Amino acid sequence: MNIRAVREGETEVLVPVHLEDVSFPPSQAPVFYNPAMELNRDISVAATAAFVKELSARRNMALSDITYVDALSASGIRGLRIANETGIHATLNDWSEDAYQLIRQNIGHLGLEDRVEATRRNANVLLHENRYNIVDIDPFGTPAPFLAAAARSAVHLLEVTATDTAPLCGAHLHSGIRKYSAVPFNNEYHSEMGVRILLGKITRELSVNDRAMSPLLSHATRHYVRTYLKIDKGAKRTDSMLEQLGYIAHCPSCGSRQAFSGIALFIPKECTRCSSERILAGPLWLGSLHQPEFCNMVLNEIENRNLGTKEQARKLIELCRDELDVPMFYDQHIICKRIGVSPSEIEGFLTALRDRGFAASRTHFSGTSFKTDADIGKIEDILFSLR
Numbered sequence: 001m002n003i004r005a006v007r008e009g010e011t012e013v014l015v016p017v018h019l020e021d022v023s024f025p026p027s028q029a030p031v032f033y034n035p036a037m038e039l040n041r042d043i044s045v046a047a048t049a050a051f052v053k054e055l056s057a058r059r060n061m062a063l064s065d066i067t068y069v070d071a072l073s074a075s076g077i078r079g080l081r082i083a084n085e086t087g088i089h090a091t092l093n094d095w096s097e098d099a100y101q102l103i104r105q106n107i108g109h110l111g112l113e114d115r116v117e118a119t120r121r122n123a124n125v126l127l128h129e130n131r132y133n134i135v136d137i138d139p140f141g142t143p144a145p146f147l148a149a150a151a152r153s154a155v156h157l158l159e160v161t162a163t164d165t166a167p168l169c170g171a172h173l174h175s176g177i178r179k180y181s182a183v184p185f186n187n188e189y190h191s192e193m194g195v196r197i198l199l200g201k202i203t204r205e206l207s208v209n210d211r212a213m214s215p216l217l218s219h220a221t222r223h224y225v226r227t228y229l230k231i232d233k234g235a236k237r238t239d240s241m242l243e244q245l246g247y248i249a250h251c252p253s254c255g256s257r258q259a260f261s262g263i264a265l266f267i268p269k270e271c272t273r274c275s276s277e278r279i280l281a282g283p284l285w286l287g288s289l290h291q292p293e294f295c296n297m298v299l300n301e302i303e304n305r306n307l308g309t310k311e312q313a314r315k316l317i318e319l320c321r322d323e324l325d326v327p328m329f330y331d332q333h334i335i336c337k338r339i340g341v342s343p344s345e346i347e348g349f350l351t352a353l354r355d356r357g358f359a360a361s362r363t364h365f366s367g368t369s370f371k372t373d374a375d376i377g378k379i380e381d382i383l384f385s386l387r
């Protein structure tokens, strides 16, 4: 395998030679490396650093005693960066012999032998046999086959990437149902649907082990969903987590939506606004996606680090921090098209919502999306008034 050195953050890592032919998918390389995931890795370094600083202070633990596993490592770039740039202990695992040898070479290249180990196991076996303070799942496509083992193994923090956005968001409906044991639908807020379907699945995997999660940060891009979940144990906490699972009833005719949390025994099919038949998605996570204090800690790390995607990362985390944390976002352009008015400049429109007493924010999901506690009828009234 031909290798070359790349630098991300403060870390130089050996990766397979990137073929100039961009149509060659990274998953076909002898060892996977995708430069397009640098933003994901930069945020992972900042989020993990923020989390471990707080954990080491709270538990009086040395950073090097905090254990992290990148269960699906490929070249090891993610875990190598986390170990090198945060000071914690890392296990880098991949079942591929080529990947394992490259990880070993990278550990030597960085001189991290005292804090980083390479393993060549089936990720599920490794996770079922060992507990780690932090478990990171960054697979090809869906994380679903690894979630049961990850939910047993993660003691304090679970970090998950999903790149199978089509199944998660309802574009490949049956694949989504098979992978996530839930029904998504593909409409204007499909990206938020993907985040909530993934969190719903993780919630159910954790609950089997009497473990609960609270999302610290979750974001969706066109290519993937990434989430950072604080783990707690105990039956009571798990029961209250499960109360935040539920369903969304959506009316495709008028755009109204209604959330039903807990064990919803009966969800009326008829839209309460226009009487059309609603569609149902779920079970999915209806709780919060971010903790603003944690987002501030991540922003602080981003500011103080040498990151290739600093600007992009800052903008994304600021949007997550300031996002009204309720399901589901609206898309102004879609509503305007349906009611036949021209879209307004987004800040002016949000001010108009706030002036009428509603909470309102932009979202990180797209430039035309917004969140509010106003219902669709009130939103339409305001859009008509701004004509």
Ligand SMILES: C[S@@+](CC[C@H](N)C(=O)[O-])C[C@H]1O[C@@H](n2cnc3c(N)ncnc32)[C@H](O)[C@@H]1O
Binding pocket: 031, 032, 033, 034, 037, 041, 070, 071, 072, 073, 074, 075, 076, 077, 078, 093, 094, 095, 096, 099, 121, 122, 123, 124, 138, 139, 140
């Ligand atoms: C998407 S790549 C990982 C990318 C890496 N985390 C990064 O940031 O560059 C997924 C890796 O998982 C490995 N893999 C897939 N299934 C596995 C399993 N059951 N056990 C261990 N490794 C596995 C593959 O060999 C591949 O290298």
Ligand SMILES: [Zn+2]
Binding pocket: 251, 252, 253, 254, 255, 256, 271, 272, 273, 274, 275, 276
């Ligand atoms: Zn309706």
